Amino acid sequence: MGKKTVALLDKKAVDRTITRITHEILEKNKGYQDLCLIGIRTRGIYLAKRINDKIKAIEETALPLGILDITMYRDDIFKSKSPEVKKTDIPFDLNNMTIILIDDVMHTGRTTRAAIDAIMDLGRPKKIQLAVLVDRGGRELPVHPDYAGIFYNVSQEEEVLVRLREIDGKDEVIVVRT
Amino acid sequence: MKWNKKDLLGIRELSREEILLVLDSAESFKDISRREVKKVPTLRGKTVITLFYEPSTRTRTSFEIAAKRLSADTINISANTSSYVKGETLKDTAKNLESMRPDVIIIRHSMPGAPHMLSKIVDSSVINGGDGAHEHPTQALLDLFTMREKKNRIDGLNITIIGDIAHSRVARSNIFALRHFDTRITCSGPPTMIPPDLESLGVHVEYDMNKAVKDADVIMMLRIQKERGGVSYIPSIKEYSTIYGLKTEHLKKAKKDVVIMHPGPMNRGVEITDEVADGPYSVILDQVENGVAVRMAVLYLLTGREA
Numbered sequence: 001m002g003k004k005t006v007a008l009l010d011k012k013a014v015d016r017t018i019t020r021i022t023h024e025i026l027e028k029n030k031g032y033q034d035l036c037l038i039g040i041r042t043r044g045i046y047l048a049k050r051i052n053d054k055i056k057a058i059e060e061t062a063l064p065l066g067i068l069d070i071t072m073y074r075d076d077i078f079k080s081k082s083p084e085v086k087k088t089d090i091p092f093d094l095n096n097m098t099i100i101l102i103d104d105v106m107h108t109g110r111t112t113r114a115a116i117d118a119i120m121d122l123g124r125p126k127k128i129q130l131a132v133l134v135d136r137g138g139r140e141l142p143v144h145p146d147y148a149g150i151f152y153n154v155s156q157e158e159e160v161l162v163r164l165r166e167i168d169g170k171d172e173v174i175v176v177r178t
Numbered sequence: 179m180k181w182n183k184k185d186l187l188g189i190r191e192l193s194r195e196e197i198l199l200v201l202d203s204a205e206s207f208k209d210i211s212r213r214e215v216k217k218v219p220t221l222r223g224k225t226v227i228t229l230f231y232e233p234s235t236r237t238r239t240s241f242e243i244a245a246k247r248l249s250a251d252t253i254n255i256s257a258n259t260s261s262y263v264k265g266e267t268l269k270d271t272a273k274n275l276e277s278m279r280p281d282v283i284i285i286r287h288s289m290p291g292a293p294h295m296l297s298k299i300v301d302s303s304v305i306n307g308g309d310g311a312h313e314h315p316t317q318a319l320l321d322l323f324t325m326r327e328k329k330n331r332i333d334g335l336n337i338t339i340i341g342d343i344a345h346s347r348v349a350r351s352n353i354f355a356l357r358h359f360d361t362r363i364t365c366s367g368p369p370t371m372i373p374p375d376l377e378s379l380g381v382h383v384e385y386d387m388n389k390a391v392k393d394a395d396v397i398m399m400l401r402i403q404k405e406r407g408g409v410s411y412i413p414s415i416k417e418y419s420t421i422y423g424l425k426t427e428h429l430k431k432a433k434k435d436v437v438i439m440h441p442g443p444m445n446r447g448v449e450i451t452d453e454v455a456d457g458p459y460s461v462i463l464d465q466v467e468n469g470v471a472v473r474m475a476v477l478y479l480l481t482g483r484e485a
Contacts, residue, residue, distance in 0.1 A: 069206065072218040081180045082482025084199075085206040085475075121215040 008134070008152055008160070009173040017149035018047065021131050022054040024147050025100055034126065036064040036097045040115055041086055043104035044068075046166040047133060051102065066090035068101075073114035090122060098127040104162040106132040106148065109141035116143075134173055136160045149173075181479040185297045185304040188313035189351045194358035200475050201323050207478070208471035210247055221250035224281040224481055229271070230307065231257040231287045232405075236442050236466060237307050237316070241284050244473035250281070268292060269299060276300040281481055285309075288405070303480040311345045311406055317441050318351035320472040324465050325396055328437050333360040336433070338390050340422060341400030341449055342371045342408050348441045349400060353379050366390035367400075367422055370411040387422055394432040398439045399424050399449045415448055424450045429459060437461045 009017060029035055032055060039048030045067050056062040069086040077083065101115055112130060119128060131147035136154040152175065154160050159176045163169075179199050183191070210218055226245040228238050238254065245252045257263070261271065268287070275283060276299070284305040285293050290312035297304040308314040326332050337356060343349045343365050356363055357380055364382045365372060376383055384390040391397055402408035402418065412418045429436060438450075438460045446452055455462065 072206075072210075072220040077220060078482055080482075081182070082479050084179070085203050085478065087206050088209065117219070121218070122213065 004177040006175045006177070007172060008150060008175055009171075011171040014133070014164075014171040014173065017133065018050050019054055021133075021147045021149060022051050022058070025051070025129075025131065026055065026058065028129075028146070029098060032059050032061060032063060034096065034098050035100060036066065036092065036094065037100050037102060038066040038068050038090065038094075038115075038119070040101065040103045040111065041067060041069045042167065043162055043164055044102045046164045047104060047131075048100075048102040049166075051100075051131070064092040064097075066092065066094075068115055068118055070111060070114040070118050073118045075110055075114065088118070088122075094119065094123040094125050096124070096126045098129065099125045100147075101128055101130045103130070103132050104134065104164075105160060106130070106135045106145050107138050109139050109143040112143045113141050133162055134160055181482065184480070185293070185306075186315050186476055186480060187293050187297060187304065187306050189315045189318050189354040190313065192315075192355070192358075197319065197322065197355055197358060200319050200472065200479065201326060203475035203479060204319075204323055204468070204471040207244075207247075207474035208468065210474070211467070211470055217247050217249060219249045220478060221245065221248035221281075221481055224248075224250040225279070226250045226252045226282045226284065226477065227275055227280045227302075228252065228254045228284045228307070229260075229275070229286070230255070231262065231268075231285075231292075232308065234286055234307070236469065237286065237314075240466070240469040241305075241307065241316075241473050241477075244470050244477055245282075247470070248474055248477060250477065253280075268296070272296050272299045276302060282477060305476060305480065308347055310347065311350070311403070312347050313351045313354075314347040314441075315351050316469070316473055316476060317348050318355040319476070320465055320469040321348075321352055321398070321439060321441070322355055323468045323472050324439065324461055325437070327464070327468065328461055329395060332356070335359075335395040336362045336364070336393055337396045337398065338364045338366065338394040338432075339398045339400065340366045340387060340390060340424065342402050342411070343367055343376065343400070344371050344373045344411075345403035345406040345408055346400045349398075352398065353381055364390050364394070368412055368418065371408070387428065388431060391424075391428045391432050394436055396437055396439060397424065397428075397432060398441075399444075400441070401443065401445045401449055419448045423448060424454050426451070426453050426457070429454065429457075439465055441465070 037048045039045035067089045071085045129146040133149040135148040135151045282303045284307045286307040290310035293306035
């Protein structure tokens with residue numbers, strides 16, 4: 001009732017956007033040397049896997065792939081009941097690696113801050129770069145993505161939703177207006 | 179699934195879902211203790227007090243390490259160095275501690291129900307670190323975590339608990355926890371150490387230890403509770419050890435991948451021989467390692483409740 005949705009990216013556009021981000025990552029880093037991918041739970045994991053599939057198609061090599069759960073590093077953790085903690089799984093040494101941190105939506109920057117702190121407790125990477133599918137603006141911390149699929153400045157009455165087929169059944173990015 | 183309880187007073191109050199939430203959360207916390215940087219900022223700014231009126235090595239240290247790995251500040255109070263020796267009541271001690279605004283108080287006391295009383299007086303979360311012969315909830319949770327880790331399941335397991343069941347808070351809490359799962363629980367020990375109504379908890383009683391260990395997936399040994407008068411229930415320690423001490427030959431009757439558990443402290447040569455305690459089936463030190471992870475999970479879940 002009274003909710004309007006506007007499509008930002010459909011299935012094909014999601015795929016094209018991920019393809020572009022993949023090429024940008026390889027271009028900026030001049031190849032895949034010492035690169036690894038870390039997806040932030042939940043949707044970042046699937047985006048990371050898809051980027052890795054595309055890198056494999058282009059370079060014939062898959063990158064080390066990790067999963068990061070940032071719950072223990074959140075700054076709003078006790079604003080409500082304890083959120084469920086899930087496993088971080090980074091099965092490789094990230095010292096001196098260039099980490100491509102991958103998330104679905106970039107908003108306040110607080111998730112990114114938490115993710116950087118979590119990674120720093122696991123080792124000393126050479127660089128961390130950030131890739132997101134949607135940058136929705138509204139930053140509260142001085143962090144910015146190195147690779148952004150699309151930029152859409154979300155107003156107060158709007159919410160941006162990323163859906164991925166692995167968990168949501170289909171690929172799309174939509175804006176919901178209340 | 180969200181955690182709603184202010185306190186962890188006993189396993190009896192927990193649902194199967196709540197038990198599984200603790201175990202699942204503990205999986206994530208276990209990884210932290212195996213990293214080079216064994217600390218996360220999760221409980222930064224929180225204060226945890228351990229208030230122990232009974233001796234403890236494992237439980238107190240385990241809680242302190244758990245709290246510190248979550249970045250909480252910890253203060254340890256033990257009875258013999260506190261105003262308890264000057265005659266202060268538990269109630270007054272609790273109210274005074276509460277004035278210093280701790281977030282969690284972990285209490286061990288010889289009086290059953292002491293944590294429950296404390297929880298009514300203070301706003302802080304209260305964790306029962308063992309109250310008399312009543313309950314020891316975090317021990318049961320770490321025991322279930324260890325069983326699930328070693329056997330990949332809890333449902334379907336045959337668990338045999340041997341020893342001074344009547345005076346064991348570990349046995350009680352384990353029985354309350356395991357009842358939520360499709361397990362077969364067998365208790366064994368001298369008749370004087372088996373409570374008469376034990377079967378009403380859905381537990382099998384088998385006084386013959388050789389029969390009790392048959393087909394067991396897990397054998398949990400308990401020590402004689404000397405501080406609760408345990409020795410007066412048996413003719414002699416030597417006789418007890420002969421009849422109810424776990425020896426290598428017992429293991430042949432159990433499942434071939436049986437695991438041996440003991441909550442500690444062990445009385446070697448009494449309820450367990452050195453060969454079994456230090457042997458390949460023993461997971462006693464895994465229990466200690468898992469204790470830290472489980473207590474991290476409990477501290478995390480209790481602290482995160484809605485104010």
